[in-house]
Amino acid sequence: MESIDIREMSGLALAYLGDTVWETQIRLYWVKKGFNISHLNYKVKQFVNAKSQSHYYQILSVELSEEEKAIMRRAKNAGIRSFPKSCSNQEYREATAFEAIIGAWFLQGNIEKIESFRNRILEKNKGE
Numbered sequence: 001m002e003s004i005d006i007r008e009m010s011g012l013a014l015a016y017l018g019d020t021v022w023e024t025q026i027r028l029y030w031v032k033k034g035f036n037i038s039h040l041n042y043k044v045k046q047f048v049n050a051k052s053q054s055h056y057y058q059i060l061s062v063e064l065s066e067e068e069k070a071i072m073r074r075a076k077n078a079g080i081r082s083f084p085k086s087c088s089n090q091e092y093r094e095a096t097a098f099e100a101i102i103g104a105w106f107l108q109g110n111i112e113k114i115e116s117f118r119n120r121i122l123e124k125n126k127g128e
Contacts (some may be wrong), residue, residue, distance in 0.1 A: 006104045011075030016097045018103030023099045025118045047121065050087040053095035056121060060101060068101055075100030 006014065023044065030043045033112035046052065061072060083089045107112045 003117035004107050005019075006071065007106055009107075010079070011071065011078045011100050012096070014044060014071065014101075014103035014107075015075050015078075015099035016103070017106060019100065020101035021106045021114065022053070022099060022102045023043040025114055026122075029122055031120060046125075049111070050092050050095040053098045054087065054091035056117075057094035059121075060098065060117070068104070071104050072101050 013016060026044050026047045027040070030040050035043065057072070059077075061069065062070070076093045078096065080096060083092045087095070100115055105111070
């Protein structure tokens with residue numbers, strides 16, 4: 001993959017990428033468990049939504065390096081203009097920050113960090 005300086009990318013661009021990476025990682029986990037499609041959709045929706053991602057932001061925000069926290073801050077404080085009704089504006093901003101760090105890790109080739117966090121979250125929630 002072409003080298004990209006994530007410090008020069010917008011927080012929202014990182015979040016845009018991170019959104020799809022996170023959903024793919026969650027889907028991959030559940031597909032490997034062998035669930036049927038309707039059950040897969042139910043499971044994925046539990047972990048891929050702004051409220052859940054806001055919670056993941058809370059967990060990660062105390063564990064990250066200063067550089068990673070800066071990426072999350074940049075995305076959280078970005079000029080988001082519209083917010084869904086399914087969560088508060090704060091939760092949506094935190095979800096965006098979470099997605100941004102996932103996008104950054106992906107671009108940096110840190111797939112194992114994403115998988116490790118995913119597994120931690122799913123196993124904590126009994127994953128089944």
